[in-house]
Amino acid sequence: MNLVVGVGLRANTPYAELRALVDSALEEAGPGAVQLIVTVTDKEAQLHRLADDLKAELRAIPPSELAEQPAPNPSRYVEHVAGTPSVAEAAVLAAGAELVVPKRRSANATAAVGRLPAPGYQPADRDVVNRVIAERRDVRRGFLNLPIDGELLTRVLESAHRAPSVGLSQPWDFLVIRDLATRRKVHDLATAQRDAFAASLPEDRRARFDGLKIEAILDTPVNIAVTCDPGRGGRHVLGRHADPRTTWFSAAIAIQNLWLAARAEGLGVGWVSFFEPADVANVLDLPAHIELVGYLCVGYVEEFAAAPELVRSGWAKRRPLEWAIHHEEWGRRDASIVDDAIYAGQNAVPATGQRVRVIVGGDTADLHEADALVVDLGPERPQADFGVLWRPARTPAEAVEFGVEIARDLALQRVGHLVVQLEESSERAEALARGLKVGASACGLTHSSA
Ligand SMILES: Cc1cc2nc3c(=O)[nH]c(=O)nc-3n(C[C@H](O)[C@H](O)[C@H](O)COP(=O)(O)O)c2cc1C
Structure with missing residues (x-):
């Protein structure tokens, strides 16, 4: 000491x-x-x-x-x-x-x-850590046709293997794939999923998606399938008993370590999740108890872009840190997200982009159009469906806040117009609809009522 x-x-x-x-x-x-x-x-x-x-x-x-x-x-x-x-x-x-x-x-x-207290790192060393974190990128294009040295790859995998894991269960494995025939099969799976996703999009969003590259499976010399063995460590893994998800979290953290170590070595990494994991497991002939967590494309690149590709292409924006930090109780942020939205609305620059119909208090049956989104305020978690946002607001004030947040989140996803459709006559539903409009105005979105 x-x-x-x-x-x-x-x-x-x-x-x-x-x-x-x-x-x-x-x-x-x-x-x-x-x-x-x-x-x-x-x-x-x-x-x-x-x-x-x-x-x-x-x-x-x-x-x-x-x-x-x-x-x-x-x-x-x-x-x-x-x-x-x-x-x-x-x-x-x-x-x-x-x-x-x-x-x-x-x-x-x-x-x-x-x-x-035990000392931290010197400022220059801290800067390096922060730089690697800030300058790590998901890379899908600009890969060079250069081999990756075996020792270097081992160093990167060693960093991945140092990741924290629940009960030190280390549930991950790294399947390193160089074979072109295998990569082609995986590529075919991603292409099929890409087509399915494109078909689910509203028209204007689809046009934008067409210009995006979502994988580099054949452009990179090495692909790495990171897997998870949910049962590793047996029955009494410390900390997993109450929350089995921690096993998958552990494997995901190993991927982040890999990603950062690769960036430090000058290697680009692109994570591809356009798959049914079981299909990839099948192509890779994984044992049935082993699950795919992430499929990574790894190689040297021309450059690391300063900002995420999805930001540069206008597909999405980063969520401000202040929105993510709550003090002592949910919703108590440094700046009120509602006040902040009202203030921002005074200087909003008109946004352009997709139109989304937000159905407040509707049910999944209302989801027949690609641009519809249902907000469910009920007490029961609805069936998982990305078209349904479950927002069981406890008070009207919280409902306003949830509405503001939904609108601002949609703006980050490049939505330009909100149609607010109120299907439930309750104070909370009305408050949420009000919040949607405040949030929309804040981000320069036009809005109308249906
Ligand atoms: C779990 C996960 C899955 C992802 N899947 C894909 C994918 O299938 N295709 C793709 O192009 N990018 C994928 N990404 C990359 C994200 O789009 C990227 O991390 C995000 O846009 C931020 O960019 P950055 O990583 O360069 O900071 C994935 C990232 C994560 C963490």
């Missing part, structure tokens, strides 16, 4: 007295190495000797800064002579440590001990 000692002393304090005081405080603190001695002025020779003896750094912090610390045992006398009501305790706190031994005193000195 890393300890910090805060010291206040009179100029003539004998070293033996100071040392005995500090030793007794350290004994109470328990095991640990002293990293830092902090005080208000480092002119005294005894402090330098103490730092040398304890092999610690000596740091002086000005009284004005010490005076700002919430030291538990301030003293008027110390404030009078030192310009801060606390030296030893305040020094520990100012060093960023948790106070574990409060101020104790001898005839001429005071000492307190704190515990420093």
Whole structure:
């Protein structure tokens, strides 16, 4: 453990007295190495000797800064002579440590001990981590016809294999596929799913989708099927018993590690999910208990784009971070999403794009048109269908908020016009419809009522 000692002393304090005081405080603190001695002025020779003896750094912090610390045992006398009501305790706190031994005193000195948190990385190293995260891209085009070195690929897979996993069950495996014939079969599956997805889209959205590339199965020298064995680790995997989904989460995290490590090595990765997983399992002849989690296309690329391809192509936009962070209770964000929408609506730039009919309080039977979306406010979770949004708002205020959010989310998906159709006469349904209109205005969407 890393300890910090805060010291206040009179100029003539004998070293033996100071040392005995500090030793007794350290004994109470328990095991640990002293990293830092902090005080208000480092002119005294005894402090330098103490730092040398304890092999610690000596740091002086000005009284004005010490005076700002919430030291538990301030003293008027110390404030009078030192310009801060606390030296030893305040020094520990100012060093960023948790106070574990409060101020104790001898005839001429005071000492307190704190515990420093384990250190993070230096700023330059942190920048690299953040850069890799920010500059990782899902890549589907611009792959180069270059082989991937075996050792490099092993390094990348090693990073994937270091991922956290529930109960350390490590449920993943990595099936590395280079064979062209196998890749062709997988490619055929993706093509069929692409066609099926295109057929489900409203016309204007389909036109945009036609211009998008969604896989690079044949353009990359290596494909990796990342699988999950849901039963790995047997019956008593720690943490999985209450939430079996954690197994698949673990495999997905391994993919993210792979993705980041590949980016650091200059390898592009594209995740393809245009499959029925069982079809891919069949082509790859996987054992029946092994499931596909992700199918990755890996290769060297011309460049890594600065923004996601779906953003650059105008298909979708990123959701602002402020919308995603709630404090203490659901919906309590730094900025109210409703107020924020009303404000944004005053300066909205008209959006263009697809028209969506949002049926508030309808049921799945209303989903016959490709541009329809049902919002179900009922207490029971409806059958899974991406055309139904389940929003069981607890209050009308929450319903407004859900409406705003749906509209703004649709705007991120490049919707341009909302038709709001109210099928339920309840306060919550009306509030949700109101929210849809506020959210639509905020994003420059036109809206009408049906
Ligand atoms: C689980 C998952 C499945 C994905 N499936 C596909 C896919 O089938 N085709 C595709 O082109 N991109 C796919 N992507 C990539 C996303 O579109 C991409 O991550 C997103 O647009 C953000 O872009 P970025 O990864 O470059 O930041 C998938 C991503 C994830 C996480």
